[in-house]
Amino acid sequence: MIHELPTDEGDGAMPLLFGRVLDSEGGARTIDWEAVQAWRPGAEGEVLWVHLLRTHPGVQQWLEDHLAIPRPTAELLTSDDTRPRALREGSTLVATLRGINFNPGAEPEDMLSMQLWSDGARVVTLRRLPQQTPRIICDEIDAGTGPVDAGSLVTALTEDLIDRMSHAIIDMNDAINEMEDETIDTGTDAMLDKIATIRRNCLALKRHMSPQHEALLAIANHAPAWFEDHDRREIAETIARLRRYIDDLDISKESAIVLQDDIRARVAASTQRTQNMLTIVAGIFLPLSFITGLLGINVGDIPLATPGSHGFWIIVAMCLGIFAVELLIARKLKWF
Known part of the structure; x- marks a missing residue:
């Protein structure tokens, strides 16, 4: 079970949720929105990371004016079209990734999207609803153990998004194992409802994870030159984990189907036994009823x-x- 972690903050008056300037040694310094406007690469290896609220008014215009991002790309980064994808535009990387929604009251299939843009010197991430992954990576940077450049920041964000998917899959597998150990007397309707929910979650997660797999492949194969070889290897490992998670989803779905069929078969067998007993009782008392009725x-x-x-x-x-x-x-x- 995931412990609740603090999500990215923001004061609501401006789109910046937080900003950091990476020092190429795993640490960073905090930067505010005003300083972001004037920031230029200074010391060798410095990388600017800003995490923005994409629904804040003026974000798209800022992306176009301040970062010279083409309008179609800026629209993609701020739109509600959250299907996972990744593409290269010259020396920049543009991606939309999705992760499990761990906000209170959310279901696993209610996945959250995170848009990402980077030119190697600057990394911009955008979100609509609170997310844990950017805050966790930011905390690692503040502790001096975070990514050292733009490529490692992208891979760190991606790895955390994918790793968190495993928790939802493990929870579903645990729920299936618990139901397999339960008896039919614990409530057939309740068990069938739980199984139906798990099957819906599996389908929803796979629907989002499959295109995410394609997006990560695009990053690994077509990222710009500033995305170094070790970053590509890290992404390759993340892709391998994602494949395993997709396979686990298939196994969970099949296990849920088998369990559902087993419960229905046991219910049908129990019903048939009851009907047979009633038929026998009726057959035994039919001649007696005939005699007493006749007399x-x-x-x-x-x-x-x-x-x-x-x-x-x-x-x-x-x-x-x-x-x-x-x-x-x-x-x-x-x-x-």
Whole structure:
């Protein structure tokens, strides 16, 4: 289970959620929005990272004017079209990535998008809803153990997004294992509802993770020159993990289907046994009901109806005899 972590902050008055200038040694200094406007690469290896609220008014215009980003790309970075993708524009890398939504009340399939742009000297990340990944990487930088350049920052953000997907998959696998150990008496409808939810989550996650796999491949294969060989190797490892997670999703989905079929088969078998028992009981009492009904009709000449004939006890004995014979026949036929 994921512990709740602080998400990226912001004061709401400007689009900057936080900003850092990486010092190429794993640390950074904080930079405010005013300083961002005037920032230029200074000491060798310095990289500017700004994390922005993409829904803030004026963000698209700032991207176009201050960073000279083409309008179509700026629109992509600030739009609600969040399908994972990655592309190269000259010496810049543009990507849209998605991660698990760990905000309170969110479901795993409610994934969050993070847009990313970098030219090697500057990295801009944008989001709409609070996310944990940028804040975690920022905390590592503040502790002096973070990425050292733009390439390693991109790979660190990507790795954390992908690693967090594993927690949702593990939670689903644990839920399936727990249900496999439960009995049908714990509530069939509740178990089937849980399984249906897991199957929906698996489908939703795979729907987002498959294009993310293609996006990471595009980064690994087509990133600009400032994205170094060791960064490509890190992305390759992340791609391999993502493939395993996709395979795990398939396994979880198949396990959920098998469990669902097993529960339904057990319910059907239980229902069939109940129906068989009711049929046997009805078959046993049908002749007895016929006899008592026949002797109970209100007409003359009913046998054993005269006083002193002990008709009642004779009929009771006859019914008990028929009942005993029926039980023996049912036992011989292995009806129960």
